[in-house]
Amino acid sequence: MVQINFALKEVNCKIVYYGPGLSGKTTNLEVVHKKAPDTSVGDLTSIATEGDRTLFFDFLPLNLGQVAGMKTKFQIYTVPGQVYYNSTRKLVLQGADGVVFVADSKRGKMNENIESLKNLEENLKEHGLDIANTPIILQYNKRDLPDVYSVEEMEEALNAWDAPHFEAVARDGKGVFPTLKRLAGMVLESLNENHAPRRSPSVVAPKASADSSGGSTTATAVATSRTGTMRTQRTASVTGSVARTRASVSTQAPTVRTTSSGARPVLVTSPRRRKRRSSMVVGIVLTSIVAATVLLHLAGIIRILP
Amino acid sequence: MVTDSDHLRNQRVVFYSDDIEQIDVVLAEFLELSGCKCNLLIDKEGHMVTSGGDTNSIDEQTVAALVAGSYAATREMAKLLGEDEFSVLFHQGKRDSIQLSMVGNRTIMATVFDDQTTVGMVRLYARAACEKLDAIFEEIRNRPQKKASLDAEFGSSAKGALDFFFTE
Known part of the structure; x- marks a missing residue:
């Protein structure tokens, strides 16, 4: 659920990378961490097993900069993909404003993709959210492998509600930024629709509808049993007083104004x-x-x- | 499943300056009485609400995310043991310790303290502070909700910011 804090002049949004095990969720976050400017991202924190499999979540704070006078921040999480960790997956999903579903394109992985997508739908439902009304992007990852499903096959099997999709090779950084940019746009668009006066034009949003609200979870499954380690990569301050080189983007932004058809004449x-x-x-x-x-x-x- | 009333109750995600001022007064009083180093007020999604005391050495955002995750996991453990929740968590370190206290149903107060005070003092004053904060949140929840209004340029400004940020 988007938090608007007028005292701190901040907007905070939560984005979750979801998908089956080893589909490339953590790799996506590592690429964002590596490619984004140091002043705009914080530490990438992973709560992982000793074998580097995500145990609870990976977390990356990302600071978009000033948007119309508000510091706009994204808290980006990944979930553990393995079926076994459903209860922790559900906890991480709580309060999500947008979801990137990272699907594995490798032939033979479709059942895992479908199972994970169904699991996402169920877990969103437990938080009172409908997958069809939640900002979501499908990312078809590992497109560089020799034996992959075609995009049409992936669409047919996974994209029942015509969500935007992107092809990616996260390991090489391809498709990572476009995916996140589109989802961030959809999240901010829904925020704009709900909280800004009507005349403001849309952000990106080909399909932007969001009922992004959280709720209490009712998970009952037993969670972790393996030894966990926590690793933190690269240090770059992101909080409060950081002088942002991108802070002036609001002045560079297009100043197109539109009048909503719903506006009443005065x-x-x-x-x-x-x-x-x-x-x-x-x-x-x-x-x-x-x-x-x-x-x-x-x-x-x-x-x-x- | 989440009921409609739960849903409505959980809609409080907008904080106004007046609310934060009231909250900050309670936090400042608590810090002074308990002798703690700092405290962070975090919503259960892991977003910071406000903080007090010396937080310079802390990466607030990451701590907030971990506190929320830790609290969520502990709540599930409580349910498995037949409890509604564990309302107070305590992690003891060699130098610093941290206590997490639930305020109402969607906010966590994380208090960091060292050997300048005692667990008993922290727990005593934290309980009183949480009651006061809960009363403030209850008042906020019960008053007529005004719609939070962002700047009219938010949409175009966000588009510009995204284009600028995500250039490869």
Whole structure:
């Protein structure tokens, strides 16, 4: 659920990378961490097993910079892909504003993809969210492998609600930024629709509808049993006082203005016209009083002069 | 499953300056009485709400994410043991320790302290602070909700920021 903090002048959004085990979720985050400017990303924190498999989540804070006077931040998480860790996966998904589903394109992995997607749908439902109304992107990863499903086959099997999709080779960094950019756009678009005055144009959003709200989880499965280690990569401060080189983007942004078709016309009256109208009203009232007084005098009801 | 009323109750995601000022007063009072180093108020999605004390040496965002994850995992453990939740968590270190206290149903107060104070003092004053904070959140929740309004340029500005940030 997007948090808007007017005291800190911050907007915080949560993005979750979901998908089957070894599909490349953590690799996506590693690429974002590597390619984004140091001043805009914090540490990449992974709670992983000794074999470098995600145990709880990976976490990367990303700072987009100033957007219309608000520091706009994304907290990006991955979930553990293995079936066994469903309860922790559900916890990480709580409050997600957008989801990237990373599917493995390698032939023979379709059942795992479908199972994970179904699991995503169920877990979103437990948090009160409908997958069809949640900003979601499908990323078909590992496109460089020799034996992969065609994009049409992937679409047919996974994309029942016509969500945007991207092909990627996350290991080489291909398709990682476009995926995240599109999802971030959809999340901000839904925020814009819900919280900004109507005249503001859309962010990206070919398909942007979001009922991004969280809720209490009802997970009951037993979670972890393997030894966990926590690793932190590269240090780069991202919090509060960091001077952002991208802070001026809001001034560089296009200043297109559109008027929503739903906006109601407003009657505008100029000050001069209002003054003239007041004078006319006063004149009519005074004339009426004088005329009434003369008529009453003529009728003999009152006497104007002694 | 999440009911509609749960859903509505959980919609409080907008914090105004007046609310944060009230909250900061409670946190400052708690820090002074308990002798703690700092405290962070974090919502259960892992977003920072506000903080008090000396937080310079802390990566607040990462701590917030880990605290939320830790608390969520512990809540599931509590459920498995037949408890609603463990309302207080305590992690003891050689130098610094951290106590996590639940405030209402969607906010966590994380308090960092060292040997300048005691666990008993922290726990005593934290309980009082949490009650006060809960009263503030309850008041916020019950008052008529005004719609949070972002700047009219938010949409175009966001588009520009995304184009700028994600250039490869």
